[in-house]
């Protein structure tokens with residue numbers, strides 16, 4: 001299913017530049033190993049120190065509640081494929097959370113500036129909690 005993941009999509013680029021403008025530093029398309037020896041999970045934007053993994057989810061591939069559609073043609077095929085994507089998303093969320101990561105999922109339709117603001121808030125919270 002990695003074949004679905006297109007690198008450097010427009011929403012990803014917009015989010016990354018919004019994060020850069022806020023002076024945040026991060027890794028792009030960075031693999032995270034939830035357990036030693038486990039298969040790495042690639043997140044779109046990764047803050048390694050704060051352990052925050054950001055995924056930019058496409059509305060179609062990740063079945064956005066507002067824009068997700070199921071093609072009428074080959075509907076069985078598509079339903080199965082999109083269900084598998086959802087199951088994989090939830091599995092990754094769980095594996096990462098168990099490994100102490102905070103997972104942020106941003107829809108491609110979300111305003112990148114707002115999303116960057118949410119991420120910055122989250123990073124500030126996590127550094128505050130580390131400091132105290």
Ligand SMILES: [Zn+2]
Pocket residue numbers: 059064065066067068107108109
């Ligand atoms: Zn959407």
